[in-house]
Amino acid sequence: MTSAEIDGEQQNGLTVSENAYRRMRSDIIFGRLRPKQKLKLDGLRDSYGISISTLREILNRLSSEGLVVAEGQRGFEVAPVSVENLKEVAALRLLLEAHALKQSFAAGGVEWEGDVVASHHKLATLERRMAAGDMSQTELWKRYDWEFHQSLISACGSQVLMDTHAAIFDKYLRYQMIALSFRGDIAASEHRVLLEAALDRDSKTAREVLARHVQGGLEHALAAGLIA
The missing domain is CATH 1.20.120.530 (GntR ligand-binding domain-like)
Incomplete structure (x- = not known):
């Protein structure tokens, strides 16, 4: 794990985890992550500079907000629209x-x-x-x-x-x-x-x-x- 992945490190006054959460949430709301897009952990880890464990926590948090859907063993995807x-x-x-x-x-x-x-x-x-x-x-x-x-x-x-x-x-x-x-x-x-x-x-x-x-x-x- 790199230093950028360590929970608790500060970025602009926010932990790396909180900063990544806000970025991902914004990316969903503003359409950079599209409805029903598969959220592959390896790609997201590289994009947001966080560990897989932290990434799962963020995705579960976004799932509780209705912005991400957990697909059981198949992973996560951006919530659909209707x-x-x-x-x-x-x-x-x-x-x-x-x-x-x-x-x-x-x-x-x-x-x-x-x-x-x-x-x-x-x-x-x-x-x-x-x-x-x-x-x-x-x-x-x-x-x-x-x-x-x-x-x-x-x-x-x-x-x-x-x-x-x-x-x-x-x-x-x-x-x-x-x-x-x-x-x-x-x-x-x-x-x-x-x-x-x-x-x-x-x-x-x-x-x-x-x-x-x-x-x-x-x-x-x-x-x-x-x-x-």
């Missing part, structure tokens, strides 16, 4: 986020407002670039999208709710990356209304817009025809 699962994920995201919005809007203070404004500014800037035809930063766009929606609910007062929403949002994001689902001015307009509703503490409007936002994203992803 229209039915996308609909379930979208419905659960809406349920969690709508509830968290109401709690967050009631409790958020000035610092929360500042975070919402700042995260929207980054997202809106990138959405304008993409609307103009620059699709070179899709991963950064989705990161900013995640940050904006997380900022909206960040004052909800429940870390469990935040963590659960983040896990579901990642699964929703995975489908968006597979379908390359960018709705242009429609989504950007919905984000602007969500920002205004947050500053006005208008949770009713925000939840109505969020429902359209999630449903629109679902329909747009399905229309692309890339989800088997």
Whole structure:
């Protein structure tokens, strides 16, 4: 075993194991590891610079999150996708986020407002670039999208709710990356209304817009025809 494979070694403040877990999880969510792709241990060991034992731990962890499927003696593969699962994920995201919005809007203070404004500014800037035809930063766009929606609910007062929403949002994001689902001015307009509703503490409007936002994203992803 090389020194890079030793659990507990630090990389950017993270253990090698945690760093590899985050990289692999990101590779699944952003489609670099495709649905139903076989995850061969020897190849992954070389790609992520970790031991086989650490790799198995990571794959089991990702399996518990529903991002990897254990195939018994045949090993592991990236979790498949389906229209039915996308609909379930979208419905659960809406349920969690709508509830968290109401709690967050009631409790958020000035610092929360500042975070919402700042995260929207980054997202809106990138959405304008993409609307103009620059699709070179899709991963950064989705990161900013995640940050904006997380900022909206960040004052909800429940870390469990935040963590659960983040896990579901990642699964929703995975489908968006597979379908390359960018709705242009429609989504950007919905984000602007969500920002205004947050500053006005208008949770009713925000939840109505969020429902359209999630449903629109679902329909747009399905229309692309890339989800088997």
